Amino acid sequence: MFELDLRSRAPMYEQLVEKIKELIINNVLKPDEQLPTVRVLAGELTINPNTIQKAYRELEHRGYIYSVPGKGSFVRPAVPGNNAARLRILEKELSIIVTEMRYLGAPPQEIITRIKTQLFKDEGGNVDD
Amino acid sequence: MFELDLRSRAPMYEQLVEKIKELIINNVLKPDEQLPTVRVLAGELTINPNTIQKAYRELEHRGYIYSVPGKGSFVRPAVPGNNAARLRILEKELSIIVTEMRYLGAPPQEIITRIKTQLFKDEGGNVDD
DNA sequence: CTAACTGTACTAATATAAATAGTACAGTTA
DNA sequence: TAACTGTACTATTTATATTAGTACAGTTAG
Numbered sequence: 329m330f331e332l333d334l335r336s337r338a339p340m341y342e343q344l345v346e347k348i349k350e351l352i353i354n355n356v357l358k359p360d361e362q363l364p365t366v367r368v369l370a371g372e373l374t375i376n377p378n379t380i381q382k383a384y385r386e387l388e389h390r391g392y393i394y395s396v397p398g399k400g401s402f403v404r405p406a407v408p409g410n411n412a413a414r415l416r417i418l419e420k421e422l423s424i425i426v427t428e429m430r431y432l433g434a435p436p437q438e439i440i441t442r443i444k445t446q447l448f449k450d451e452g453g454n455v456d457d
Numbered sequence: 458m459f460e461l462d463l464r465s466r467a468p469m470y471e472q473l474v475e476k477i478k479e480l481i482i483n484n485v486l487k488p489d490e491q492l493p494t495v496r497v498l499a500g501e502l503t504i505n506p507n508t509i510q511k512a513y514r515e516l517e518h519r520g521y522i523y524s525v526p527g528k529g530s531f532v533r534p535a536v537p538g539n540n541a542a543r544l545r546i547l548e549k550e551l552s553i554i555v556t557e558m559r560y561l562g563a564p565p566q567e568i569i570t571r572i573k574t575q576l577f578k579d580e581g582g583n584v585d586d
Numbered sequence: 587c588t589a590a591c592t593g594t595a596c597t598a599a600t601a602t603a604a605a606t607a608g609t610a611c612a613g614t615t616a
Numbered sequence: 617t618a619a620c621t622g623t624a625c626t627a628t629t630t631a632t633a634t635t636a637g638t639a640c641a642g643t644t645a646g
Binding site: 429431440442446 | 537538544547553560
C-alpha cells in the first residue's frame with residue numbers, strides 16, 4: 329500500500345510523516361480511512377514498529393490522524409478553521425520560498441500563474457490574470 | 458552583527474545556513490560583502506569554528522557565497538539563469554505548501570493576494586487581481 | 587470467554603549524526 | 617615578519633535516531 333524511499337539521509341520517521349501527510353492532503357487517503365497498522369507497516373517497510381509509532385504520534389499531534397487504542401489509526405477529516413497557527417507557519421514558509429524564487433530570477437508572473445493552476449486545478453476556477 | 462537563535466532542536470549548522478541564506482536573499486548582506494570570519498563568528502555565537510565552517514561550506518556548495526583562502530568568505534552576486542535546478546526544487550516545495558494551505562481551508566484568493574504582495578513589494582508592481 | 591488483533595508505554599542497547607577540541611598548513615596583507 | 621584568512625584533518629564527546637524486546641489495556645470476531 330505504501331511506497332516510501334527510505335534511502336535518504338533524513339530521519340525515517342520524519343520522511344514517513346511527510347509522505348503520509350502528503351497522501352492525506354492529496355486525498356489519496358480518504359477521511360476516516362484506516363491507516364496500516366503500526367506492526368503491519370513496520371513489516372512492509374522492514375523497519376522497527378517503534379519508528380512507525382513515532383511517526384504516527386507526530387501525525388496525531390499535528391492533527392492529521394487520530395488513533396483509537398484497540399482499533400487503529402485513521403485519517404482525521406479536515407476542518408476549516410482551527411488551523412490558524414499552522415496556516416501562519418505555512419504563510420511564512422511560502423514567503424521565504426517566493427522571496428528566494430524572485431532572488432533567483434524567476435519571473436513573478438510565472439510564479440503567480442503556477443500557483444493559480446495549483447490552487448484551482450479541481451475547483452473549476454479561472455486561471456486568467 | 459548576527460543574531461541567531463541556537464536554542465532550537467535543529468542542527469546548528471543547518472540553522473546557520475538558513476539564516477544566512479535569508480540575510481543574503483533579503484539583501485541585508487549585499488553582493489560581494491564579506492561575511493564574518495569563521496573564527497570571529499564562532500566566538501560571537503560561542504560555538505565551535507568547525508560548525509561555522511560546515512555551514513559556510515554548505516552555503517558555498519549551494520552557490521550563495523564564495524570563499525577565498527587567506528581573504529575571507531563573501532556573498533555571491535545572484536545571476537539569473539543557472540538556477541533551474543534550485544528553482545525546480547522550490548516550485549515543488551511551493552506546490553506542497555499551497556496544497557496544504559488549501560487543504561486547511563485557506564481562501565485561494567487570499568493566498569494569491571499574499572503572494573502578489575510579497576512578489577511585487579519593492580518593484581512598483583500592481584497587486585490587483 | 588478466548589484468541590488475535592489494535593495502540594501505547596516503557597527500558598535497554600546499538601547505530602548514526604552533530605558538535606567540540608586541537609592541530610596544522612598554505613594563501614593574504616599590512 | 618606577524619597576524620590574519622580558509623581549509624583539512626584526527627580524535628573525542630554529546631545528542632539523536634533506530635532497533636530490540638517486553639508489557640498492558642481496549643477491541644473484535646469466533
